[in-house]
Amino acid sequence: MSAAADWTIAEVRAALLAKKVSARELTAEFYSRIEKSNSQLNAYLILSPERAYAQADRVDAALTHRDALPPLAGVPIAVKDVISTRGIRTTCGSKMLESYIPPYDATAVQRLEKAGAVILGKTNCDEFAMGSSNENSAYGPVRNPVALDRVPGGSSGGSAAVTAARLAVAALGTDTGGSIRQPGACCGVPGLMPTYGRVSRYGLIAFASSLDKIGPFALSIPDLSSVLGVIAGHDHSDSTSASVPVPNYATEIEKPVNGLRIGVPEDYFAEGLDSEVKEKLQAGITLLERLGCKRIPLKMPHTDYAIAAYYIIATAEASSNLARYDGVRYGLRSPAENLIDMYRNTRERGFGPEVKRRIMLGTYALSAGYYDAYYLRAQKVRSLIARDFSDAFLKADVIITPTAPTPAFRLGEKTSDPLQMYLADIYTVTGSLAGVPGLSVPCGKTKEGLPVGMQILAPHFDEARLLRVGRAFEKAGGFTLQRSG
């Protein structure tokens, strides 16, 4: 039974069908693991055993009646705490929503449960998904299960950590500027940011609406693909979700990569990249070449402007989205004599320092006299970055870059310097701005044993191509890549 924690989705299914374990027993096994290690990791904020066991019992009943099993039957899954769950507290890692209980489920959660998944609980994250280290959570940072004195990355640090520590078989995160890919890299697990519009965001509590995406973490590419296959597809409740057909990922990912052109933009391997990360990436690219991929050197000349454009656009959208937290309809209210003071007191008490910083920056960028200089200019630069991608995809089928410039940094290392923290997203914000899908896969470890992440980017809606490259890399041993030479 102890091996159950290492099972893939396919192994969970096989074990349930062979009656090696019941869904209830499997759920209990994961809760017992969580009880043992969560006080150390702080990765789960809220557990939902009542709902999890009720779902497990439904799966067990289906097994007893020999009903057809849905694709994720009995699979224990964690959900980032910015995604609404009916009847289960959803805090966004913020004091503002400490006691908020949503009256409805996000579409992604509905689809997971309809597919038989067991939702174990809600994972810790940077407040309102704003951060790159999980240290902006009002409920304390998550520790990286690979190295406890290190950050797990952010903002989906909890989801990456529970996947790495096997406190769930898979997890949902969200990615606005790198919040799935960067923690995936820091914790050594694959994480996928789907194309903008691929996965419904109904029920995702908004940070930056032109950038937010929901996507999965899992331990293998087939598992990642199984979860994506369930949550992807058009949803009439989200007008930004696209009605593009969802392919059968299970077969797509096994197709060969022979002959595929992998673009390697030199702009991502310049100054600021840790030398060990660079070395691992080069070994990873060499491995893909051995599998028959063709390396294409590229230039993506606007890469260096992406952080500046991103932090104007994302904060401008955030300042607008977070205006809703005024103490009137939900969440915290700090009483005052009159309405305006109630707004101000509530927002002062409810928001943490990074959220206030971003609201301030975004409000400034949108304010009279500064709109053209900051917000409009950033949107124009966003067009140039998107054009870099469309040009690159004329020459290459996928683009390969490091996911993050360094391995996971130490807790507290960057908390006093917001700009340094923002620069942790330097390789991920470009794809976010362009709206293309991005996958981070493990690509070996540094001498100190810290995971390195390789980012694979593909054209809009071609997650299958990303996952195919990730799968070939995984099968060839790329995830545990040894030192070259």
Added chain:
Amino acid sequence: MKINREDVLRVAELAHLELSPEEVGMYLGQLDEILTYVDKLRELDVTNVEPMAQVLFPQASSAHPELREDVPRACDIADAVLSRAPDAEKPFFRVPRVIER
């Protein structure tokens, strides 16, 4: 300096944030550093470049869902919504006195 203390106070006012004097000082320094960094956007010539406000998919125009018909659907969640409010008296949210500051 890109911004001064008055700018920080003005922005806090616009954003309905009640900052402590320590916060004003901290944000002044940090926002100034960030805005100085952001200034690099001025290096680029963006004449005749369209602003990108949203991700559109030119290569898959059919990807964009037709807007659905605007047909009312049952949405009987008023009680559930009001039960989550800090202060409600059905069918209203209750707020403190609204007066000019």
